[in-house]
Amino acid sequence: MSGFSSSSVGRKVIMSLSGLFLITFLLVHLGVNLTLFGGPELFNSASHFMATNLVIQVMQYVLAAGFILHIIMGINLELKNRAARPVKYVKNNPAANSGWASRNMIYTGLLILLFIILHLKDFFVEIKFGEVTSDYDLVTQLFKNPIYVIIYVFAFILLGIHLSHGFQSAFTSIGARKPKYYSCVKNLGIAYSYLIALGFSIIAIYFYFA
Numbered sequence: 143m144s145g146f147s148s149s150s151v152g153r154k155v156i157m158s159l160s161g162l163f164l165i166t167f168l169l170v171h172l173g174v175n176l177t178l179f180g181g182p183e184l185f186n187s188a189s190h191f192m193a194t195n196l197v198i199q200v201m202q203y204v205l206a207a208g209f210i211l212h213i214i215m216g217i218n219l220e221l222k223n224r225a226a227r228p229v230k231y232v233k234n235n236p237a238a239n240s241g242w243a244s245r246n247m248i249y250t251g252l253l254i255l256l257f258i259i260l261h262l263k264d265f266f267v268e269i270k271f272g273e274v275t276s277d278y279d280l281v282t283q284l285f286k287n288p289i290y291v292i293i294y295v296f297a298f299i300l301l302g303i304h305l306s307h308g309f310q311s312a313f314t315s316i317g318a319r320k321p322k323y324y325s326c327v328k329n330l331g332i333a334y335s336y337l338i339a340l341g342f343s344i345i346a347i348y349f350y351f352a
């Protein structure tokens with residue numbers, strides 16, 4: 143396994159599998175957040191379910207491990223690519239080259255990491271260790287602050303850009319390289335990125351004005 147994870151193919155596969163897991167997590171997270179539009183009762187019970195369900199509790203550890211692995215491997219991949227300059231890989235693999243997003247994965251990724259640290263402090267730590275009586279009130283109050291809305295929406299746009307390359311890169315790394323799959327995966331990735339960036343942003347903006 144250590145030989146596998148230290149080979150460049152191994153690293154890309156681990157990167158893409160952890161990425162695919164995070165892609166799934168974001169869909170579930172967005173789904174739960176959309177219940178905010180159903181009012182306090184619905185969101186608080188969805189949030190309570192997520193906080194108490196045994197399967198979800200176990201998955202939280204997998205999620206944390208997935209994030210950490212993805213970040214460490216991402217930094218590692220960037221450092222190896224820098225050391226191997228001039229970057230032949232980008233030229234030789236046009237399928238993986240989607241312009242600005244693909245060249246700046248490390249920067250969008252690190253900024254998203256900063257967002258996640260802020261976000262965990264705002265919600266996760268507050269709900270687990272603070273004196274929160276209603277998760278709905280916590281979320282909706284936070285989005286009354288325009289600075290937060292701006293920071294969050296900026297992070298969601300960066301996330302959309304990161305995913306617009308990451309999604310197709312994850313699939314091509316695990317084998318969907320043939321041209322007929324590639325255009326389909328690419329389009330699906332773009333649709334997914336818009337859904338995530340717009341879905342989360344609409345929530346923040348809606349509750350600012352609501």
Ligand code: HEM
Nearest residue numbers: 171175189192193261265266269277281301342343345346
């Ligand atoms: C409108 C946008 C968002 C809202 C309102 C929101 C809300 C929340 C809330 C209330 C929790 C605490 C859940 C609990 O412990 O019961 C949470 C946890 C979390 N959020 Fe978000 N979130 C948003 C966007 C995001 C995005 C874009 C990401 C990732 C890039 C993210 C990553 C996480 C993580 C990793 C956790 C901790 C794991 C968990 O409790 O499931 N969130 N979020």
